Amino acid sequence: MVEWDIRKLQILRTLRERGTVTATAEALRMTPSAVSQQLTNLSKQLGVPLLEAQGRRVRLTDAARLVLRHAEAVFEQLERADAELAAYVQGEAGEVRVGAFSTAVPALVVPAVRALREAHPALTVRVREAEAQEAYELLGAGEVDLALSLAAQAPSAADPRFSSVPLLADPLDLALPRDHPLAAARRVRLADLAAEPWIFGGSGPWSDITRAACEAAGFRPHQGHSAAGWTAILAMVEAGMGVALVPRMAAVRREGVVMRELAIDRPRRHVLAAVRRGAEAGAAGRALGALREVAAGLG
Known part of the structure; x- marks a missing residue:
């Protein structure tokens, strides 16, 4: 099978468009001798004559025109590839x-x-x-x-x-049972819940965040229950089993849970x-x- 050389095919295509070796060389920023050499090599690779003399000029042979007719489909596909690659690099695709x-x-x-x-x-x-x-x-x-x-x-x-x-900076809100004495208070601080059982994971980032927020408010939280998922945590709060800090992004409305924004501590993740x-x-x-x-x- 013939090895097709895209660069040489582009030179042949440019010659068809420009008409002369000199004009082709100028368009491609090559020397005329380099253009001639590349086309001679392409002719040898394909095994057919691509140019014939026409006075002082050259013209494309029928074989050259046949080659270019098929090459146009290749050039079209390469243009698509260039466009898609550019889009990929620019983050468009x-x-x-x-x-x-x-x-x-x-x-x-x-x-x-x-x-x-x-x-x-x-x-x-x-x-x-x-x-x-x-x-x-x-x-x-x-x-x-x-x-x-x-x-x-x-x-x-x-x-x-x-x-x-x-x-x-995702605010952490306080999740309280609806009947909790502080559920309707005008202001709520973390320190007001120092004696409550807290619900948070036994380890991991949420345990660290809850402990750090409570310690910054002046107390070490007593872990009444351990859970990692917000569905489980809020279900336990709703059942009156304890209180919890819940990121605002994670809050899901539950009938028996009141979410309160903290007045002064305002921890965030x-x-x-x-x-x-x-x-x-x-x-x-x-x-x-x-x-x-x-x-x-x-x-």
């Missing part, structure tokens, strides 16, 4: 894999995916739910292209692998997004931009 912790998926990721579908329909987003710490591990391993996590779980800002962007350094301009950068817009609307 391709695929971006997002790893995000559970509450960030409905609050941040899903609205961002919807916006990207409208603005960049050729860009595919694949979402993978992951714990806050795991999201960075997946990013470092190349299994996701963008990670949403919590500042407490983020690698050092000096880590050369990642570029991170603060997205949101800080949500970050990260990409591998250097990926900011591609599809991951587009997704990051969409996430920032969604986060700005929640702030």
Whole structure:
């Protein structure tokens, strides 16, 4: 099978358009002798004469015109490839894999995916739910292209692998049973709940966040029950089994639960997004931009 040389075919095509070897050389920034040599080599590769003398000029043979007729389909496909590649580089097309912790998926990721579908329909987003710490591990391993996590779980800002962007300071609200004495109080402080049983996970980021918030308010929380999922935590609050801090992004309305904004303590969890350094301009950068817009609307 013949080895087709795209560059030489482009020279032949330009000769057809420009008419002379000299004009072809000028258009391609080559010397006339280089043009002639390349076309001679192409003729040898294909095994057919491509040029014939016509006075002081040359003209394309019927074989050359046949070759170019088929080459046009190749050039057309290459133009499409160039356009798609440019779109990919600019983040207009391709695929971006997002790893995000559970509450960030409905609050941040899903609205961002919807916006990207409208603005960049050729860009595919694949979402993978992951714990806050795991999201960075997946990013470092190349299994996701963008990670949403919590500042407490983020690698050092000096880590050369990642570029991170603060997205949101998510307020933590107090979840109380509807019949709790403080459910209708004018102001509520964390310190007012120092003697209550608290509901939070036995370990992990949410345990750390709850303990840190309570200790900043002057007391160590007594863990009455342990749960990691917000459905379970809010169900126990509703049953009067204790109180809990709940991120505003995670709050789901329950008839027997009152969510109260804290008056002065106002703890927050800080949500970050990260990409591998250097990926900011591609599809991951587009997704990051969409996430920032969604986060700005929640702030």
